[in-house]
Amino acid sequence: MLLCIDVGNTQTALALYPSGSDDDAAVASRWDARIRTERRATADELALTVRGMLGPLLAEVDGVAALSTVPALLRELRGMLDKHFAGVEHVLVEPGVRTGVPLLVDNPKEVGADRVVQALAAHQRFGGPCVVVTFGTSTTVDAVSAAGEFLGGAIAAGVAVSADALAARAAGLRPVELVAPRSVLGRSTVEGMQVGLVLGAAAMVDGLARRLGAEIAAKDASGRGPVAVVACGGLAPVVAPECETVTHHVPDLTLQGLRLVFGRVRAAARAREDRRRTGQPAEGRPVEPGARKARR
Numbered sequence: 001m002l003l004c005i006d007v008g009n010t011q012t013a014l015a016l017y018p019s020g021s022d023d024d025a026a027v028a029s030r031w032d033a034r035i036r037t038e039r040r041a042t043a044d045e046l047a048l049t050v051r052g053m054l055g056p057l058l059a060e061v062d063g064v065a066a067l068s069t070v071p072a073l074l075r076e077l078r079g080m081l082d083k084h085f086a087g088v089e090h091v092l093v094e095p096g097v098r099t100g101v102p103l104l105v106d107n108p109k110e111v112g113a114d115r116v117v118q119a120l121a122a123h124q125r126f127g128g129p130c131v132v133v134t135f136g137t138s139t140t141v142d143a144v145s146a147a148g149e150f151l152g153g154a155i156a157a158g159v160a161v162s163a164d165a166l167a168a169r170a171a172g173l174r175p176v177e178l179v180a181p182r183s184v185l186g187r188s189t190v191e192g193m194q195v196g197l198v199l200g201a202a203a204m205v206d207g208l209a210r211r212l213g214a215e216i217a218a219k220d221a222s223g224r225g226p227v228a229v230v231a232c233g234g235l236a237p238v239v240a241p242e243c244e245t246v247t248h249h250v251p252d253l254t255l256q257g258l259r260l261v262f263g264r265v266r267a268a269a270r271a272r273e274d275r276r277r278t279g280q281p282a283e284g285r286p287v288e289p290g291a292r293k294a295r296r
């Protein structure tokens with residue numbers, strides 16, 4: 001089975017998917033888990049945690065795909081894969097890895113690996129142009145073209161981050177439970193904060209999704225018409241139902257994206273190996289440097 005690991009800023013999500021389902025847009029996980037992200041964890045500590053959680057399932061792992069949105073943990077994650085998963089194929093999604101997603105932005109290297117794999121998974125599953133919304137430490141709203149290109153998008157403070165900041169900065173406000181209020185007319189301090197935090201985030205996402213949809217349509221005639229708006233992230237169950245534009249909620253979108261990247265990288269490596277063995281040149285003409293799109 002393929003082990004996918006998404007190290008987020010607050011939580012780390014893990015799942016096991018059946019091997020050999022590389023091209024399938026969506027495959028149900030056989031096992032999943034969520035743990036707190038510990039920013040100072042070492043490669044050995046990460047391995048201890050992952051192995052401990054997997055227990056006997058560890059023996060069934062024949063591949064690992066991972067990403068980290070925490071730069072400090074990228075090195076440790078690589079160390080864990082190289083030292084503790086040396087015997088199985090593994091892919092760490094970072095700049096240089098051929099995900100097949102063209103990144104049409106100023107600096108492709110700075111785009112978070114989570115946003116890249118989410119764009120891939122949403123496009124593979126729903127086709128056409130789409131908008132990806134994540135409700136995690138940050139709230140992101142990203143545009144993906146009909147051809148599956150990452151066009152850019154928005155990065156905003158996440159709902160829990162906003163709630164913490166408000167309680168820390170306003171003397172009369174306390175942390176509140178992040179749930180949708182009964183009505184937009186907040187009739188208490190707690191409800192007023194829930195309106196602002198939860199319904200406010202939903203309204204922001206709706207506004208951005210509509211504007212990004214218009215940008216996609218303006219760039220490409222095939223982007224006109226309904227655009228799938230795909231939500232994921234730890235707070236999606238709370239906020240996505242309050243959004244008018246969200247059409248799908250895929251809780252494991254990032255992990256599915258990791259699974260797809262693993263399949264692509266493995267297929268490319270096998271094609272290279274076949275060519276090397278048979279002495280055949282790569283298919284197609286070499287791409288001229290000026291015409292090359294930024295991919296990773």
Ligand SMILES: Nc1ncnc2c1ncn2[C@@H]1O[C@H](COP(=O)(O)OP(=O)(O)OP(=O)(O)O)[C@@H](O)[C@H]1O
Binds near residue numbers: 009010114178232234
């Ligand atoms: N059941 C829940 N109820 C309330 N908040 C939750 C729940 N589950 C997760 N969260 C919150 O969701 C956020 C974590 O979501 P997620 O794992 O998508 O983000 P993350 O780990 O920070 O990833 P990223 O760095 O990609 O944003 C945290 O702010 C956490 O407090």
Ligand SMILES: CC(C)(CO)[C@@H](O)C(=O)NCCC(=O)O
Binds near residue numbers: 069110
């Ligand atoms: C935006 C977040 C925090 C979303 O998880 C992550 O993708 C990240 O740290 N990205 C780097 C900056 C960027 O994507 O442009």
